[in-house]
Amino acid sequence: MIRLEENEKQILCYIPSDFSREFLEKKIGEEIVVKGNLKRINNVLSILYNPNVEPTPTKSIEEIVNSFDLDPKHENVSIAGRIITIRDQGKAVFAHIKDIESRIQIYVKKDIVGDENFNFFKEFIDVGDIIGVRGKLFRTKTGELTIEVEYFEILSKCLNELPEKWHGIKDPEVRYRQRYLDLISNPETAEVFTKRTKIINKIREYFTSKGFYEVETPILNQIASGASAKPFITYHNTLNENLYLRIAPELPLKKLIVGGFNKVYEIGKNFRNEGIDIHHNPEFTMMEFYVAYWDYNDLMKFTEDFLSWLVIQINGNHKLKFGELEIDFTPPYKKIKYFEYLYNVTGKTKEFFLNEDNARKFAKEIGIKEENLTHPKVIDKIFTYFSEKKFINPTFVIDFPKILSPLAKTHRNDPDLVERFELFIAGLEISNAYTELNDPIEQRKRFEEQLKQREQGDEEAQMIDEDFITALEYGLPPTAGQGIGIDRLIMILTNSTSIREVILFPTLKQKQ
């Protein structure tokens, strides 16, 4: 269907999604100025994108809905948004207009807008169009807040049909590839992503109130540092060298503590060249923060205060549902010692697991393929095997083996351990933290140990970063630092069981 008609001085047209020049030429009548010149057709099309945005919205739909909850008193308002439903009553039309947060009903009455405008509305305005309206607020007899339209204008034409109004978009592939359709047609999706923004705003609010500086450190680096992960490699033309996308911002942030910042944090994307599943996306949002003169005990206290505050802000109380689970964020959170836990579930001691032959033999017995793993990785696998999905309420697993933690400070009471914890919630690893290793001589030894593991085939072992060691040589104060997986935290706070449900445009394979 296509129609080009003159309405006063405007030319309006409906363009089907499969329109072509030939199609237009064939269909356009002789009396119409457009003759198939492509430029001219574009001019006609440009009318669809009206540059005169009038009426300009005075308030968002959300603000109007919230501020006129009881008696709207025929207040005059202007709003704009996308039409999602139209109910034609003959000489009056009801429609709903929405944006990301809210929707409101409009009432277009022939008596009020006049015959010509009313006919124009019925003829040319479709579900999906973006329109602006001005009018008086009232309540219908069923009590719904509604705008009685006095003036309206089409602001942008929707050339395709919207997804079904009742079921929305279900196909996960379409939801991820065309997220805008998901946001338009599925209110639950819109809620998750507006909540995501609110959560991140609240995090910034909290850290700012505690005296932290927010900083930005490089994404492009000569060395991928700060975590055990495979990096993405890219290339800079004029420098003529390969660069790595960061896998963590840890080392640059610690350099800022050397520089005199006492409290810093960064929220940003990390990139890890690894598999994709419900808990992993190759690019994901990480928060890291560092505090001079704190240790990991201070961090645990801080984390309890911060998380329980955040959950109240977002959820209203400390208990929230996650899938089948109920999670209680009331502090204090349980602390479980790494090797104590392993002893309780296996009957084997720290000394047993720190012996490589024992660890490998044990791993084999429980069905872990250990042949291609380094000793630290074997221990890590064993711990994961016994702890996976076990810690539902927020739980700190503390005092990790030193050989798993090349950047963490040796435990004050045990040379085999480091002062490190991971925070688990709903069985997910949400956070990783430690008292920072600030001895440049020991840091070099730890890096050299990593190099050995790399030579043994562990592609995730960390690379030596000489610049970082140099920074440590100038003196890193005693410091504690923590990383928080923001996407996973948002999953828990929005009851989303897949990471793709909290990332607007998750990584997908190119469609052929």
Next chain:
RNA sequence: GGGUCGUUAGCUCAGUUUGGUAGAGCAGCUGACUCUUAAUCAGCGGGCCGCAGGUUCGAGUCCUGCACGACCCA
């Protein structure tokens, strides 16, 4: 990497067991209706059945391969 499932109208889905003219609801189009809200009523149009092969007189349906996606496992 392995397994299971999915891909049919713009959208949500039937139809696959047992091969035989491609279906519904919503959306769209035409008409009626000045408080509807999954509006209602009457009528109409709409398909590369993911792609490529194969079996068959005949394939949306059976077989093989491929693509993309979801879930589970490693």
